[in-house]
Every structure is written in structure tokens, then in C-alpha cells.
Amino acid sequence: MNVAIVGATGYGGMQAVNLLNNNKKYNISYLGGNKTCGSKWNDIFPFINIKSDPYIEKISADNISYKSDIALLCLPNGISSTLTRKLLDSGVKVIDLSADYRYRSLDKWKKIYSKEAAIYKRNDDDLCKEAVYGLPEINKEAISKGRLIACPGCYPTSALIPLVPYLSQGIIENEGIVIDSKSGTSGGGREPNQKLLLSECGEGLSAYGLINHRHTSEIEQIASLISGNNIELLFTPHLVPISRGMHSTIYGRLRDPGLTSDDCRILLDNFYRNFKNINVLPVDTFPSTKWVKNTNQIFLSVKVDNRNGKIIILSVIDNLLKGQTGQAIQNLNIMNGFSMDDGLDLINNFP
């Protein structure tokens, strides 16, 4: 199976190289990067050695489809849409890590990603409708049949995995959900950016995108679909001075205030019992993002305020793996009929 990594020199692409480099099921057939094209990979990344030492190539649908069966698009929002139809038409399946195909409606995308919509004149509402939302633990069946997978954002992943079991079974009320998320700086990408300089964001913590961060709408779309109701929620992302890691603290109200912490823990445990990357912790054990660093694991913990039936759910992921490329590889595995965890047995190596 020949896999193209498009946008190879950003964090998403680098992780993809790491994960596929020694994976015997896949061959990295193409590495695309416009700024570095013409360079040899090992010269740019002496610490991520690829034995064949390939060249980084210009990004074009022709270059990709000539060599590859499937493409991982690790590109800024908007750019994926310029390649996807051509790739699909050439018979190349697409796993897109950007937001381009996360909404069922192109109009919705244009509204939410208006800045990108002003640059990239898209006309592929059909592909938006065809695309499968690539949350593997929830949507495996559809992913296995899809040819265009829209990988979820990191924040939606960290929020939906803990929420879906409760929403799908009507355990939590649809109203009043609060998602307070904290992310490491690698979520902001590898492009130079004053706000992400160590001098600026080190030894500090701040919120951003209050009320209308783009991922709010993505989370609401899926949460509404799962619950069968229109859900409006509060989502607040925060920037934390760590490279990797994402922590979501989710607040909700139980429909049945008599449920205990342990009831809620068991429910979660049952829901995910077949997924070895999802770990539900004992009540009163609270995970650190450090536990999942460099892995595709999720740790979940849940606790109920038994005075009033409020519930708090915690989730931690590595934003670049389960939150991004690790999840993309799960989708790749499913599309190819392998176990979704293949090649994702990663060691955390605390501390």
C-alpha cells in the first residue's frame, strides 16, 4: 500500500513519517512539501531517518497519484480542497487532516472558515456530503467503506470521545454542556508565529477563541447528530506551555441525578471495552496529559457531584497523535481492513 504524505514537514506530516516509516504494511511513496521541495529528507530531518532518503517533492495531484494509492493530506485549511477531487478521480483515496471536509455542507464550512473561503473558491459540496467523519471508535463502519475521510480536529476528538457514550444514551442533558480544553503549543503548528514563541507563551497560560472558536461548531455538529437534538454548548480552548498534550474538562448535568460516579464510570468502560486505546480510570484517579504523550491513547475519568447530579468528565490525548496523525493512521488501517491499532503500539516513556 503506497501512501503519500502531503505536507510532510509540518507536525502532522512529521508524525506520519514516524508512524509509517517502520510499518511494514505501508510504503511511504511520496513526501510533499512546497518550501523544502528538492531537498533530501534526511538532510532536513537528521533525527527522523528514512532509509531510502527520499527527496521532498512539489505538491501536485499528479505527482501524488502517479505513485500512491492513498494520500494523507497534512495541509492548512483550504488547500486540501484544491487537491482532493483530482486525487479521488485518479483513484487515490484521501485522508484529510484539515477541516475542509468536516462539515456535511460546504456552506457551513464557508461560514465558519470564511477567511479560507475567501482565498479558495470551492465548489465541492458533493464531496463534503460524501466525506466520512473519521472518528474511528464511533464511525468505523462508514470509514471502512469511504474513499474520503475527514479527520476530526484535536479538540473535537478530545471532547467527543468522552461525550458520545453519554449523549447517545441520553444520560447527560443536552443543555448546559461546558467543555474547557487545554492544549499544548504544537496544536498551533510549525509556522513561525509570535504568540507561540517560547518567550511569549512560556510561563503563561491564556484562553482564546471564546464562544466562537471554529471547533465549537464541529463539536456541536457531531454532538447534535449523536444525540438527535440540536446541541449548543460552551467550548473554551486554552494555550498551555507544553509541546504536546490536550486535556478536556467537560461539565454536564445528569438526567438522573441519582447516578453515582461509579455508575457513570462503568457506562463509559462498557461503551469502549473493545478499544484498547481508550482507558477508563478508577474514580478519583485523574490523568495527566503526560501519560499519553507520544501515544495514541486516551485516558478518561469521571466524577459526579452527588449533591446535585452534575458530572465532570476528563480526557487526555496527545494532540498530534490521537488528536491528529495517530487518528489518521487508525483511519488508514480501517480503510485497508487492518486492525485500527496496527502500528500504534507506542511507548509513552514517562517522564
Next chain:
Amino acid sequence: MNVAIVGATGYGGMQAVNLLNNNKKYNISYLGGNKTCGSKWNDIFPFINIKSDPYIEKISADNISYKSDIALLCLPNGISSTLTRKLLDSGVKVIDLSADYRYRSLDKWKKIYSKEAAIYKRNDDDLCKEAVYGLPEINKEAISKGRLIACPGCYPTSALIPLVPYLSQGIIENEGIVIDSKSGTSGGGREPNQKLLLSECGEGLSAYGLINHRHTSEIEQIASLISGNNIELLFTPHLVPISRGMHSTIYGRLRDPGLTSDDCRILLDNFYRNFKNINVLPVDTFPSTKWVKNTNQIFLSVKVDNRNGKIIILSVIDNLLKGQTGQAIQNLNIMNGFSMDDGLDLINNFP
């Protein structure tokens, strides 16, 4: 005015030395620390030079009252209660930075601080009732007349300053308040502690004390008092890998969902217009804890979800200054008839 700093070698005490060292209104008359007693201050802290290079002394009420008019108790919970009555009886006023006098009822304290209550057999419910809760922007009048001030915890400070204006005027519903707080590691103190090793908590983030952290009850006590109703809320503290800084993200529901972000900002601005350490930011400007590091300032920002009248309020403080010793100095100033900001014109020195 002779001031004793009791527990001088922990973070609270060290900040107190810094703040009083060059303050002409006060004289540091006594430095107490049991582990280091007998040492000269400048030998232990070559980077916090006190001109007179005093000895650190054994902690005893006699030693303190012999030399001092007022005592800052920067001690672990429980220990303050062993000194306070004697100090008051000797005519020494007390500003206590621990939790010992934060509750109006000793029974409540014993319930919440049960571990300490098992060690320290307290019998001073009268002092619990006499003690004034030292939140200077809210409680100035009572502080000015008090002889025993219980300084608020860092989390309660960061939560109450933003909440009080809305609660006191009934703008926010009493039900459904969520306080998601993030603290730097210095809040955990200076004692050796595996969880606070850089190797353990660096490059990671985790929640702790879900549902029943001790500060939940402290926040609820004051919030209930202010609103005139019994308030139950959710408070979740998180440990962030920074030395200093505290960020609270507070979620609530407006009684009048027609209020705009700007309405809510103006309300906050008006409430605190006479306090130069409280800064209300324009809508959509979100503060970093880094902006207040090394200062006694608070920055507040507020935003409304105009789809449904939910409100988010952000606050940032330096947990060791406005969250601890800076606030104690405000109380000290008020008790002595000075402007509460005296000696607290601190430079942030970003980055």
C-alpha cells in the same frame, strides 16, 4: 509598624520579605522559621538581600509578640491556630494566610480540613467568628477594623473577584456556575513533593481535587453570602507547568439573556472602577497569566454567547501575590490606614 513574618522561608514568607524589605512604612521585625532557625537570612537567600541580615528565629508567640505589632502568618493549615490567640492576647494583630480562619464556624473547618483537625485540637470558634475574610476589594470596611484577618485562598480570590459583581446584583443565576481554574506549581508550596518535581509535572497538565477540593466550600461560602442564596457550584483546579500564575475560566447563565458582552463588561468595569489593581479588558481581549506575573494585578475579560445568554468570565492573577502575599499586604495597608495599593506598584517585566 513592626511586622513579623512567620514561616519566612516558604513562598508566602519569601514574597512578604520582598514586599516589605524596601517599604518604608513597615519594618520587618522578626523572621520565623523552625527548620532554618539560627541561620542568617542572607546566607540562606543570597538573592533576597536584607540589609540588616537578620537571623531566622524559632517560631513562638512570645518571640513574635516581643518584637512586633502585627504578624503575617505564612504557615501550613492548622499551625496558625496554635499561635493566633496568644498573639491577639498580647496585642499583636494577625493576618493569617492559611485556611484556619476562613470559615465562620470551626465545625465547618474541622469537616473540610479533617486531616489537620486530627492533629491540631482547636477550640477557637470565637476567633473563627471574629475573623474577617480578607478580600480587600469587597470587604475593606471590615478589614480596617479587624484584628484577625483570614486571607482568602488563591483559587477563591481568582474566582470571587470576577463573580461578586454579578452575584451581588443578581445578574448571573445562582445555579449552574462552573469554575475551571489552572494554577502554577508554586501554589503547592516549597516542601519537597514528588508530584511537583519538574520531571513529573513538566510538559504535562492534570486536574485534581474534582468535586470536593477544599476551596469549593470556601468559594461557596462567600458566593452564598454575597448572593443571599445557598450556592452550589462546580470548581475544578488544574496543575499547569509554570511557576507562578493562576487562570480561572468561569461559566454561568445570565438571568437576562439579552445582555451583551459589552453590557457585562461595563458592569464589571463600573464595579471595580476605583481599584487600580483590577483591569477589565475590552471584549475579545483575553489575558495571559504572564501579564500579571510578579504583580498584584488582576485582569478580567467577559464574553456572552448571544445565542443563549451564557456568560464566560476570565480572570488571571499571580497566585503568590494577589493570590496570597500581595493580598495580605493590601490587608496590612488597610488595617494601618494606608492606601491598599501602597508598596504594590510592581513591574510585570514581560516576557
Next chain:
Amino acid sequence: MNVAIVGATGYGGMQAVNLLNNNKKYNISYLGGNKTCGSKWNDIFPFINIKSDPYIEKISADNISYKSDIALLCLPNGISSTLTRKLLDSGVKVIDLSADYRYRSLDKWKKIYSKEAAIYKRNDDDLCKEAVYGLPEINKEAISKGRLIACPGCYPTSALIPLVPYLSQGIIENEGIVIDSKSGTSGGGREPNQKLLLSECGEGLSAYGLINHRHTSEIEQIASLISGNNIELLFTPHLVPISRGMHSTIYGRLRDPGLTSDDCRILLDNFYRNFKNINVLPVDTFPSTKWVKNTNQIFLSVKVDNRNGKIIILSVIDNLLKGQTGQAIQNLNIMNGFSMDDGLDLINNFP
């Protein structure tokens, strides 16, 4: 005394605003910044409040000289040289924080700063010769009479302060000096830069500029001048994941191998006994950069290998204060006949 801060929105400029903002001896008469010109200062920096809330202005010699008696040039290398002659001709004294006037010869500058020399066609060898090297503890007399001061680089400051006493008295051999320096990331400035992203440089340490870093020549120029001999030394800078702070570990050989650690400590202590910002530590007390953060202090420590007369000297500074703007203010004070420490009584506020 009206002072212009030119390049006000970089780290050098921001520190200058902090240091002069509440300093009654000086008035900030002008804030120059090309990217932000037209904005009000307090809108850009809500956490560095200037009471008058001035506009940031376009950078031009006319704008500056119209309002100011003296200009602090906090600009990238090369740009200062386009302003300096005009400013001096208008009677404005110049304190330059860049490297433009650190060499006595323009040719030398052109060789070392060849990239900048290709952009800025300089013709001011006379000013290079006139400029005074602004290391206040060594060069106070000349500074007091100068109208153009070239402030030292941060690395040279951290290396020369400890070396000068030994070199000037011939205690250390000229041959074989090694300076191993470690700097926080703010030394790299505030411009977006991939290498300085927290994601890239956090949790890592690396050397750069081996053998031919530009500061090697600057250190060698002054060391040679002081010792009266041509000195060639090894200087290696390293990037450390902290915002502020610089540590230099300096290795040399004693001419008289019989000298003890204490002999060498006393010598240093005597040399700097009149400078209250220079602190010589007891033997076997080793300073942290954290001790000097946010201050203009230097801590020095020295130790001898009594097997063979090798000496190690340690120095720590805040790279943005003693290493940059704090030192510039010392020069400003000296030029105006004030004590060099005026306005530099800064609190470290550990941790």
C-alpha cells in the same frame, strides 16, 4: 530629560518602557515602531500601562530629535547606523543597543556583520571610533563624557564582567580561555522564528554558532584591550528553554597555580566592591539564573582546581536587563550624572 525609545515594541524597547515609565528622572518623549505606528501603546500592551497612553510613532531621526534629548536605539543590527549621525548632528545623544558601534573599526563590523553590511551601506568609521563601549562597571569615565554609547552584547557582558578583573591583572593566562554560555530564548528577539517556537525549543537544549559566533570577536576585542595582548578564545552559546536568563561558565588557567579558590574570590570581590549590582558569592555557592531574573544584578562564583591551577568562574545575568536594557539605563544614568543604579532597584521575586 526627554528620552526616545526607538524600536519600542521589541523586548529591548518593552524593558525600556518598564524601566523609565515610573522613573521621575526621565520622561518617555517618543515611542518608535514602524509596524505598530499609529496605534496607542496601551492598546497593544494592556499589561504595560503608560499613564499618558501615547501613540507609537514612525521611526525617523526628525521625529526623534524634535522631542528628545537622548535616544535609546533598540533596533536590529544595521538600522541604528541609518539614524545615528542625524541624531548626533541634531544634538541628540545616542545609546545604541545594537552591534553597530561595538567595534572600533567599521571594516571589522563589515566583516563580522557581513549580512547587514550588504544591506546598509555605512560610511561612519568616524562614529565607530568615537563610540564608547558601554560596560559601565569598567568604562564609567568614558561613558560619562560620550555622546554615542555602544551597549555590549548580552554574551560579552556575561563573560567580560567576570574575566576583566583577572585579565587586567594578569592572573589568568591569555591562552586557553573557554566561555561556555547558555541563554534564554528572549535573546533571540520577538520576531516570529521557527527555531524559537515553544514546540521546537521547549524541552530541548542545543549549541549554536560554534567557533565563529559574532560575539566571539566582540569579547576578544575587549579582552585583548584589557589584557594588552591579542586574545583568542573559545566561546559557545547554547539555547536553553527559559524566557530570560544567561549563565556563563568560564574556564581558564591561573598563572600562579598556588592561588586558592578563596584568593580568587577575594580578588573579584575587591575589584567590584563599589558596585552594588555585582555580587560575589562564597566559594561553593553556585548561582541560578533565576536569582537575577527581572533584575540588573550579576552573581559571580569562582572555584579553583587545586590539583593544577585551573579556574572556573560562573556568572548569571538577566539577558534583557544587565544583558541589554538595564545596562543601557546604567549608561543613561552615567551620561546624566546620576548614580548608575538609579531606577534599577528591581525585585527578583523568586520563584
Next chain:
Amino acid sequence: MNVAIVGATGYGGMQAVNLLNNNKKYNISYLGGNKTCGSKWNDIFPFINIKSDPYIEKISADNISYKSDIALLCLPNGISSTLTRKLLDSGVKVIDLSADYRYRSLDKWKKIYSKEAAIYKRNDDDLCKEAVYGLPEINKEAISKGRLIACPGCYPTSALIPLVPYLSQGIIENEGIVIDSKSGTSGGGREPNQKLLLSECGEGLSAYGLINHRHTSEIEQIASLISGNNIELLFTPHLVPISRGMHSTIYGRLRDPGLTSDDCRILLDNFYRNFKNINVLPVDTFPSTKWVKNTNQIFLSVKVDNRNGKIIILSVIDNLLKGQTGQAIQNLNIMNGFSMDDGLDLINNFP
């Protein structure tokens, strides 16, 4: 092959569990830890899952030898010596990660580790003489035949790997070597320690152990052995606020000052060409500790000052892997006739 991990809950032990957990060549037969004995591993370390979920057992030679063919001793200095003879007598081979058997002479150990020598009354000079210094790239033959391996310290590893090629061939002069090393905090272990609190050492950098750090003597012993001469050198360790990573900057003088950077690079490259964990970088490419985090790799870079024949060599390792447990596993592999890199194909996963 049944392997005992003794001292399993410190960083050395935790790494050992990680490295052997999914290694089919070895079976973890015993986990020893006195403080946690009786607990189940997975309860203590939910983020390092061992399928069999073994109990942690009391540390005793009998317990170990009953179940194991070989023991990894990940214990504080001094304690290993209380177990080693019994283990060897029971036929259990020993890989010791402490300093107990690093010196050929017990007297030397007693002198250098005097504090430990006062507690542990050792009488095993014969074992000191028998023990093999476990630097696998240098000492493979002896390791393969040994039954007691003394793993090198982290600093000696990071210094000797780059120095040995030059010393063994007489390229660098024996006199005047300077090793300036920087280590992450995990090198200080997992025991609570005020100096290693994030609040204390975060945002700071400091040197320690000047002149007489214990590793100086260890490096000198091996360097002298390799060069055939008595070598005295300067070694200075520094504490850097990162969890993992070690960087050594080594300064020396070439005997033949005509050698170029590239000559010196080629020499290093040739020396280590058969070791796939040792990477010699192109001249002017300087490694970050971040490149080797979570791996057993070393990156080396070398540069010559062609004015005077001085040489600088850089090395980076992960102090807990190549600097500790990864190296121990190399020794384990060699003792068992496997390739020394077996099970050490670790992904770095930058950033």
C-alpha cells in the same frame, strides 16, 4: 531469559519496564520496590500497562534469584553492593546502574562516595576488580563475557563516547580538556527534592558540583585508561529545566593543529561506523537534546577553530536511555549474544 528489575518505581526502573515489557527476548520475572511492595504495578502506573499486572515485591536477593537469570539493579548508590555478591553466588548475573562497581578499586569508591561508604560497609574489592565497565560501543568483548556489569554514569557516557576516538588515537592533547555538560532534571531521580521542584528549577539554569563532582573521577579513570596517560580534566554539570536530555560541550586541543573540522568529523564517523545508534552530523549541524529524547541514540558534531587548532565536540543523549537504562539494555543484549540494539528501535517523535 528472566529479568529482575530491582528498584522498579524510580526512573531507571520505569524505563526498564518500558523497554522489556514488549520485548519477546526477555520476560520481566520480578519487580522490586520496598516502598510500594505489595501493590499491583498497574495500580501504581496506569500509564505503563503490564499485561500480567504483577505485584511489586520486597527487595531481597532471595526473591530475585528465585525467579530470575539476570538482575537490573536500578538502585541508589551503595544499596547494590548489599545484593550483588549474593546474586552472583546464586548464579544471577548483575547489571548495576549505580556507581557501586564503576571503579576498579573499592578504596577509590570509598573515597569518592564517602557518604554512602559511611552507611554501607563494603568488603567486595574483588567484585570491583571483576566488574566490567558497561560502555557497549567501547567494551563489547568484555561485556559479553562478564557476569557483573557496571553501567556508566550519564555524564561519563555523554563525555566518553565523543572523547574516546580522539584519546585512543592521540589526536587530542591529554592536558586541558574541558567538559561542560547540561542535564535535564530526571537525572536527579524521582525522590522528592526541593531543588528539583518545578517552582525552584523551572525558568532557571545553574551549575553544580564544580571541580569535584563524582563523575569527574569516573570520566578521568576511563579517559586515562584509554589514553594510557593520567588525565586530569575539568567537568562542570549544569541543571537545565527539561525532564530528559543531556548535552555535553567538550573542548580540547589538537596535537596537529592542521586538522580541519572535516578531518575530525571523518575520524569520528569511521570510529563509530558500525554503531547504528551513533550519528555523526555534518560540520555546522548542531544537535538538540530534543532529537534524541525517548531514544538510545547519540548525535555528535565536531568543529575546529582553525586559527589555533582548538576543537569542540558536542554530544546529545537521553540521560535516562543512552545515559542509563537504554545502555543497560545494550549490555543485557550483549551478555545474551543478541545484537546490542535489539529492542532499542525507539521513535523520537519530535516535537
